[in-house]
Amino acid sequence: MWALLLGGCARHPQVLETHQITVYYCKGGSQALVPLRFAVASKLNDQQLAAFAVNQLLAGPSVLGNDVVLFPAGTRADVALTGDTATVDLRGPIADNFHGGTSEETAMFKSLTYTLTGLPNVERVQVLVKGQRVAALPGGQFALDEPLTRDTFAQ
Amino acid sequence: MTGAPARVAVAGALFALVGWFSSPPALALNVALTSSAAPVYVAGRQIHFDRLGSVAGEPVAAVADPGLRDLLDALGAKMTWQPGTRFVAVTRADGKIVTLTVGSYAMTVDGAATELPLAPFYRGADLYVPLRPMVQALGLDARQFRGGYVFVPHILSVSRKIGLARTIVQIDAAVPIAWHAAFNARRRTLTLSFPGFSADASEVPLGKRDAVQAIVRQSGPPGFPTATVAIQLSAGTKFAAHRMGSGVGVDVVLAKNEAALRLKEAASPKPIVAAPANAAARFTSESAPTPSAASPVPTAQPIEVSPAPLLSAPLTPAPLPSAPRSSAIVGPSPQPAKITSVQVNDLSSATRITLTLTGSVSFEWHRLDQPDNRYWIDIHGATLVGPAQNLASKLPFITDMQITQHQVTPEAIVRVAITPSQPIDVQVGPVEGSLDQLGIEIENAPPPSDAPRAGVGSIAIAGTPSPRVSAAATQPDLIAIDPGHGGNDPGAINSGYGLVEKQLTLQLSRAVKARLERLGWRVVMTRDGDNEVGDPSGDDRQELQARCDVANAAGARFFVSIHMNSWVSSALSGTTTYYWRRSDRAFAQAVETATVASGGLANDGVQRDDLYVIKHTNMPAVLVEAAFLSNPHDAKLLEQPSFVAKLADGIAGGITNYSGGPQH
Numbered sequence: 075m076w077a078l079l080l081g082g083c084a085r086h087p088q089v090l091e092t093h094q095i096t097v098y099y100c101k102g103g104s105q106a107l108v109p110l111r112f113a114v115a116s117k118l119n120d121q122q123l124a125a126f127a128v129n130q131l132l133a134g135p136s137v138l139g140n141d142v143v144l145f146p147a148g149t150r151a152d153v154a155l156t157g158d159t160a161t162v163d164l165r166g167p168i169a170d171n172f173h174g175g176t177s178e179e180t181a182m183f184k185s186l187t188y189t190l191t192g193l194p195n196v197e198r199v200q201v202l203v204k205g206q207r208v209a210a211l212p213g214g215q216f217a218l219d220e221p222l223t224r225d226t227f228a229q
Numbered sequence: 230m231t232g233a234p235a236r237v238a239v240a241g242a243l244f245a246l247v248g249w250f251s252s253p254p255a256l257a258l259n260v261a262l263t264s265s266a267a268p269v270y271v272a273g274r275q276i277h278f279d280r281l282g283s284v285a286g287e288p289v290a291a292v293a294d295p296g297l298r299d300l301l302d303a304l305g306a307k308m309t310w311q312p313g314t315r316f317v318a319v320t321r322a323d324g325k326i327v328t329l330t331v332g333s334y335a336m337t338v339d340g341a342a343t344e345l346p347l348a349p350f351y352r353g354a355d356l357y358v359p360l361r362p363m364v365q366a367l368g369l370d371a372r373q374f375r376g377g378y379v380f381v382p383h384i385l386s387v388s389r390k391i392g393l394a395r396t397i398v399q400i401d402a403a404v405p406i407a408w409h410a411a412f413n414a415r416r417r418t419l420t421l422s423f424p425g426f427s428a429d430a431s432e433v434p435l436g437k438r439d440a441v442q443a444i445v446r447q448s449g450p451p452g453f454p455t456a457t458v459a460i461q462l463s464a465g466t467k468f469a470a471h472r473m474g475s476g477v478g479v480d481v482v483l484a485k486n487e488a489a490l491r492l493k494e495a496a497s498p499k500p501i502v503a504a505p506a507n508a509a510a511r512f513t514s515e516s517a518p519t520p521s522a523a524s525p526v527p528t529a530q531p532i533e534v535s536p537a538p539l540l541s542a543p544l545t546p547a548p549l550p551s552a553p554r555s556s557a558i559v560g561p562s563p564q565p566a567k568i569t570s571v572q573v574n575d576l577s578s579a580t581r582i583t584l585t586l587t588g589s590v591s592f593e594w595h596r597l598d599q600p601d602n603r604y605w606i607d608i609h610g611a612t613l614v615g616p617a618q619n620l621a622s623k624l625p626f627i628t629d630m631q632i633t634q635h636q637v638t639p640e641a642i643v644r645v646a647i648t649p650s651q652p653i654d655v656q657v658g659p660v661e662g663s664l665d666q667l668g669i670e671i672e673n674a675p676p677p678s679d680a681p682r683a684g685v686g687s688i689a690i691a692g693t694p695s696p697r698v699s700a701a702a703t704q705p706d707l708i709a710i711d712p713g714h715g716g717n718d719p720g721a722i723n724s725g726y727g728l729v730e731k732q733l734t735l736q737l738s739r740a741v742k743a744r745l746e747r748l749g750w751r752v753v754m755t756r757d758g759d760n761e762v763g764d765p766s767g768d769d770r771q772e773l774q775a776r777c778d779v780a781n782a783a784g785a786r787f788f789v790s791i792h793m794n795s796w797v798s799s800a801l802s803g804t805t806t807y808y809w810r811r812s813d814r815a816f817a818q819a820v821e822t823a824t825v826a827s828g829g830l831a832n833d834g835v836q837r838d839d840l841y842v843i844k845h846t847n848m849p850a851v852l853v854e855a856a857f858l859s860n861p862h863d864a865k866l867l868e869q870p871s872f873v874a875k876l877a878d879g880i881a882g883g884i885t886n887y888s889g890g891p892q893h
Binding site: 102103104105142144171173174175176177178180209210212213215216217219222226227228229 | 713714718719720721722771772773774790792793794795796797798800801805807836837838839840841842844845852854857858859
């Protein structure tokens with residue numbers, strides 16, 4: 075945790091305690107993850123922090139560049155924390171049909187898992203689609219029947 | 230021989246009955262018979278004929294051919310024919326009779342006449358019958374399939390009987406049915422699926438009191454389809470499924486109160502009864518002892534098991550107890566289920582062992598033939614709470630019964646071993662009114678001489694992970710090829726080049742299949758058309774699991790799923806082969822190396838990845854992403870059939886390099 079001076083109004087500067095979180099995007103030209111750090115107000119609880127991180131991931135990298143977010147445009151997610159498991163309920167076009175390849179799908183869930191398990195107190199990520207536990211995305215191959223951990227992606 | 234005059238009389242009557250469309254009897258010497266090597270498959274299993282022939286394109290088989298006998302055995306049908314006689318009668322498993330007569334274009338099925346494309350004829354001492362209409366009369370769909378024939382059992386009818394207290398949905402087939410039942414409590418849908426069966430799509434309204442309607446559908450590849458009957462229940466309806474008295478159909482009983490679920494004809498019915506409010510029960514079975522003739526209605530578990538091992542590959546003879554055939558059961562539940570109680574109840578002529586479980590398990594059973602007669606059930610993924618026990622039965626024909634923790638690692642296995650003093654028949658399945666009990670009922674009756682000697686099954690307990698689908702014994706010359714996507718799932722699309730992943734995966738898979746067959750392999754495809762493999766209205770789990778089920782049920786030695794990759798930009802190109810189990814890495818490497826060598830695309834290497842179909846298949850499994858649709862270089866090549874052929878050469882070569890070739 076570290077302090078960050080936020081501009082806000084020049085006459086009334088505020089000092090906020092912040093968390094630093096890391097969101098993993100993907101390199102456009104390879105399947106490698108690219109970590110980007112964000113500062114988040116520390117009054118967020120763990121669940122709000124997780125939701126923030128996921129929404130930040132879905133929103134895409136904050137600077138123009140070669141990095142990409144692999145979740146299709148219009149993807150929405152509800153995030154809940156139970157114990158050390160973050161549950162991410164996907165909605166939007168991705169919940170109806172996924173047309174990407176295995177490389178895309180794997181890197182997408184890897185970026186989500188790395189982002190969430192980088193938070194304190196999150197070890198596992200359970201992905202739901204429209205509130206249901208599923209085998210995979212509709213049209214997808216990547217197994218979502220069990221919670222994901224960083225070990226899922228270990229070679 | 231007292232039966233002979235009657236038989237002749239029946240044959241004569243047939244001539245009279247159907248003479249109006251009979252053509253002149255075919256003279257044996259005039260028939261142009263050519264021998265045929267066309268393969269014949271029944272529910273994914275090849276049946277070898279010694280004397281298969283063809284007359285004007287119509288397949289014919291000698292009635293004495295062992296292949297025809299195998300086919301009939303698999304269907305539970307019996308043929309009556311004496312060499313030199315003109316009349317052939319086949320008794321179906323449901324008791325209906327099919328007759329054919331030498332020289333006659335008429336065939337009767339349960340008394341009704343149908344026309345044959347050619348008449349049965351003699352060639353030398355061999356009587357030949359037209360194969361296709363005969364198997365159709367036995368309740369199978371017959372299709373031409375790549376130079377051969379595929380015969381698939383058919384759901385003949387789904388009908389209803391609405392009574393005062395209950396509604397009965399009758400699902401009828403001419404061959405013994407094995408089924409899976411699953412209940413979705415939230416949607417109040419009871420789905421019975423019949424792997425290996427075809428069905429005509431229909432809707433049967435059920436009057437709304439107990440249920441709304443039954444929807445009948447068929448899905449999957451033509452050679453191994455799955456028929457499903459989904460019954461939409463009304464609120465508060467309970468259900469039970471009973472094997473019909475004929476032994477080949479299913480009666481699904483729907484009622485508001487439990488007493489009405491019992492069928493009268495069952496002496497002591499033990500239906501699996503599920504209350505929709507808390508139910509998520511599922512029971513699957515592959516093969517089990519045939520109910521003996523002395524007990525026409527199985528009473529222990531009306532959600533029953535197939536009397537004939539039709540839908541799985543032939544079971545290998547049971548090994549000795551010291552070396553159980555572990556290949557039949559794969560994948561225990563992640564957390565072993567506990568067996569918390571063991572009860573023994575003696576009935577008048579049977580003993581019932583009831584095991585209470587805390588989680589889902591799969592099981593396999595074996596029996597030894599006379600004079601040993603021992604029988605044992607291995608419950609995989611289970612631990613026994615408490616010490617090993619001798620189970621006491623007062624019945625005289627049981628010498629000894631024991632339950633022991635047979636093995637702890639690498640997989641927990643509890644064994645129930647039964648030593649009888651004479652042949653016994655044993656039923657294994659879920660227990661009435663209970664969603665957490667496994668019942669074993671031992672009857673004082675010899676199993677039929679042709680009953681299987683081993684089988685597998687599973688029982689899922691609500692709220693715990695399902696055990697993986699049990700599988701057939703491994704076929705050393707069989708490869709499962711899974712063309713990715715299909716039907717309403719196109720996969721990746723490159724509209725600029727007009728490329729659709731589901732089309733390319735099928736094109737490439739067919740080419741791989743052709744090459745594998747040239748190399749001496751047999752191939753089972755999860756799909757061979759533009760269709761889903763599972764129920765098209767089912768969810769993704771059902772679809773992906775259906776692909777695994779095809780391979781698992783067929784007992785394939787290897788599984789290869791074929792896909793085309795895609796990326797958000799055109800940056801990536803090349804071939805990648807994925808594996809999940811670390812033991813499959815070398816297999817993936819062999820396929821990757823050969824595919825890259827033949828196709829010439831960039832070698833993106835092998836990658837471990839959590840992909841459903843390579844995780845839930847029981848055999849070594851890989852998924853090949855042959856090329857990137859999103860890359861212009863790869864896409865341009867994919868437009869050329871010669872390039873797809875090269876990829877196919879590579880994939881087939883990689884499988885063969887790794888495996889050393891098919892074993893026959």
